[in-house]
Amino acid sequence: AQTVTQSQPEMSVQEAETVTLSCTYDTSESDYYLFWYKQPPSRQMILVIRQEAYKQQNATENRFSVNFQKAAKSFSLKISDSQLGDAAMYFCAYTEIQGAQKLVFGQGTRLTINP
């Protein structure tokens, strides 16, 4: 079974600084999707960024970028120019290409932004 591990329960960063959240996963599949979701106190899960495993190029979305290391099964999220609105729980998630495509989530990292 696929597993996703986030080893940082909490992280904090100064506003306008850069922070990196770590994620590792385990799978025997060669093709899959990886995601970072953000869950603010309002609780709605919001997609931040996604990565297709067959793409070598790291995904970017404005201030958010990933470092995808397929061989190491590592998928970290970098947030540049951190803003107060970035404060939330961040979940790394994996899904298969075929079948149900259900998401397997990590335990989450709580990110605090210090003004």
Add this chain to the structure above:
Amino acid sequence: DTGVSQDPRHKITKRGQNVTFRCDPISEHNRLYWYRQTLGQGPEFLTYFQNEAQLEKSRLLSDRFSAERPKGSFSTLEIQRTEQGDSAMYLCASSHRDRGRNTIYFGEGSWLTVV
């Protein structure tokens, strides 16, 4: 289109009572998922539908849980004879299998407290 809608947002019930949650997915999304999230944890997959067919159920979904998606539109998740361990947030999500790169969108969740 206002996204995935869930109702009620909060429910407090006495142990032993039945509760039902409703999810309205994004229009034309043919896949619908239910997840459960407890405090401090990532969401866990419960079940999923493709159109009206329930194609996969997690072993987390005990006999007291039943989900339906009549006509492939909205879905209901019913919990019978609730137990305190059922207290959690129940998240609904939807996606389109062949469109939008299979991105999964979440609702705001339904909080259940069993007293």
